[in-house]
Amino acid sequence: MNTKDLIRLGVPLGEAQGRGVDFISTYVLRGGDKTRLEQEVSAIVANPAAYVQDSLRGEFAKALLQPAPFAHAKPVPYKQWGEGLEHEAVMQMETACLVPVALAGALMPDAHVGYGLPIGGVLATDNAVIPYAVGVDIACRMKMTILDIPTKDLERKQDRLTKAIEAETRFGVGAVFKNRREHRVLEADWSCSPITKQSRDKAWSQLGTSGSGNHFVEFGTFTVGDSRLGLQPGDYLALLSHSGSRGTGAAVCDYYSKLAVRKRPELPRELSRLAWLSLDEQEGQEYWAAMELMGQYAAANHALIHQHIASYLGAEVLLDLENHHNFAWKEKHFINGVQREVVVHRKGATPAGKGTLGIIPGSMASPGFVVRGKGNDDSLHSASHGAGRVMSRTRASQTFNWKEVNMHLRERGVTLISAGLDEVPMVYKDIHQVMAAQSDLVEVLGRFDPRLVKMAPAGERPED
Numbered sequence: 001m002n003t004k005d006l007i008r009l010g011v012p013l014g015e016a017q018g019r020g021v022d023f024i025s026t027y028v029l030r031g032g033d034k035t036r037l038e039q040e041v042s043a044i045v046a047n048p049a050a051y052v053q054d055s056l057r058g059e060f061a062k063a064l065l066q067p068a069p070f071a072h073a074k075p076v077p078y079k080q081w082g083e084g085l086e087h088e089a090v091m092q093m094e095t096a097c098l099v100p101v102a103l104a105g106a107l108m109p110d111a112h113v114g115y116g117l118p119i120g121g122v123l124a125t126d127n128a129v130i131p132y133a134v135g136v137d138i139a140c141r142m143k144m145t146i147l148d149i150p151t152k153d154l155e156r157k158q159d160r161l162t163k164a165i166e167a168e169t170r171f172g173v174g175a176v177f178k179n180r181r182e183h184r185v186l187e188a189d190w191s192c193s194p195i196t197k198q199s200r201d202k203a204w205s206q207l208g209t210s211g212s213g214n215h216f217v218e219f220g221t222f223t224v225g226d227s228r229l230g231l232q233p234g235d236y237l238a239l240l241s242h243s244g245s246r247g248t249g250a251a252v253c254d255y256y257s258k259l260a261v262r263k264r265p266e267l268p269r270e271l272s273r274l275a276w277l278s279l280d281e282q283e284g285q286e287y288w289a290a291m292e293l294m295g296q297y298a299a300a301n302h303a304l305i306h307q308h309i310a311s312y313l314g315a316e317v318l319l320d321l322e323n324h325h326n327f328a329w330k331e332k333h334f335i336n337g338v339q340r341e342v343v344v345h346r347k348g349a350t351p352a353g354k355g356t357l358g359i360i361p362g363s364m365a366s367p368g369f370v371v372r373g374k375g376n377d378d379s380l381h382s383a384s385h386g387a388g389r390v391m392s393r394t395r396a397s398q399t400f401n402w403k404e405v406n407m408h409l410r411e412r413g414v415t416l417i418s419a420g421l422d423e424v425p426m427v428y429k430d431i432h433q434v435m436a437a438q439s440d441l442v443e444v445l446g447r448f449d450p451r452l453v454k455m456a457p458a459g460e461r462p463e464d
Contacts, residue, residue: 001037002087004094009038010045011064013071013098014268019063026056069268071098075105079378082109082437089118096121099274101128103335103342106379108349109437110388110429116273119348119389122382124333126342128276129287131257133345135326137211137464138252138291139298140244142350142359142385143322144222144370144448145306147315149237151221154451160313161219161452162417168308169210169217171418171456173247173463176205181308183207185300192289195255199248203297206246208304213462214386214423215243216364217305218453224446229370231319240368240448241305242361244326245294250463252294256287279343288328295324321370323358325350325385333380344380352376352383352441360442362387362431364419364453365412369435371442383441387431393422393462400424414450420458 001024003017011020023044024037032040044051044061051061075097080090089111096117097105104124111120116132123133153161170177185207190200210217222238224231245252260275261267263283267275277284302322310317328345335342350358354375360383361368368386375381391399397420405424409416435444 004091007075007094009041010073012069012073013270014069015066016063019060023057023060070266071100071268071271072102076102078105078107080107082434085111086113088113092118093121095270096123096274099271101125101276104380106382108382108384109434110384110386112389114347117345117347120384121347122349122380123345124342124380125276125345127279129279129284129328129343130274130276130345131253131260131287132273133347134291134328135347136250136253137244137326138249139295139324140326140464141298141302141322141324142242142361143302143306143320144238144240144359145310145320146222146231146236146238146318147310148318149313149315151235151237153237154219154221158415158452164309164312165217165417165454168312169208169305171210171212171454173212173461175209175211177208180204181208181304183300183304185296188293188296190293192293193252193286195252196248196290196293199251203248208301208308209246210241210243210305211246211463212456212460213464215464216453216455217241218450220448220450222446222448228445229319236318238448239306239309240361241302243301245298248297249294252290259283291328295327321357321359323350334377346382348385349382350385351381352379353381358383360384360386363425363428364416364423364450365409365414365425366431368448369444370446372445373442374440376441379441383438384434387428387434389427390429391427396422396424396427400426415452417452417454418457419453419455420460423455
């Protein structure tokens, strides 16, 4: 029996959870019948006053009689996609669904542990935004452009494609352009929050850069099976990028997540990273405006990368697609049978409303997919944002070596310009299994196979 089971049986967060775990441990150590554990806990929860004098059950019972912490008694409903998800990620989702402002949730098949809300977690709230449920890299984004360049250039003109990437974007935590790039996003209202106001110059210097962590820019083959995307069936050369709002987005998250924690001192410790800002409060309105600005800024970064690379190559864009994750949207959903406006946080989850186009990448050596959402109500119109990690960065660096990784990449026809061992293909789930697990959420319209990949070099602190 674990914390999830205690929550399910009605044991509130805080002291009661701790005392419940102590009771279970002592019960088992004293030779208690493990098959009766759930019955024992249920009995104490149902009538704690009857057990306060019991030497084994008394402390647990006393904790249950204390005032309930500031949280739902039980998690609000959520549905999970995929099998064998990390226990810690599932527990993070369970915990997030206890937040007082939570209304509904969903857990995607690429889920793994994050801060507060798991990566792959979707949470609908009542007129409130949770900075950590949006994420550190606010408005992290995918963008693909299909270019009028022959796919055979992936081999015969690989050096030229490599030079285009290296000339027209920058990688790394502190990456900037010495000769700054221009975009109309600089004309937006950067005074909407104290953080964006003071960070505008830094943001300008990083316009068009790609950051670190799981961020990438890559060329590959995009395969279209029919004409639903407006392209004739066949193979095309495509440019795919993944990055977000860089240092300014991280600063916005840091400032407002700490502010939210200070404003919710009544939250139990387990919920502290899920502290929220009401959209009726000035601070909530500030964060929302800053988040929206970071969405515009992330889109501008990708636009500049793709425009400059296409210009460098003298290429025409045949089609472009893009979508956010790590963001919050005001949407209408059915909650307990009633349609209402809610705030939907998608932390590492792709919008998948009916007919909505999105991009779900795999890894540097596995395919990604252009998809169209099916508008599944149970998922709050969401899908995964990728394959999802199966191991930590530290473990990856200790487990793999470049000799075996390079052999793996060569077998799959992938040329790697730069990356760290913490982002090699083997640290990710099988994208085909992830896609199969969400066939009721999206339909596949096209497949992207990476061929030439650049990420931040080894040693960079991850920004994803």
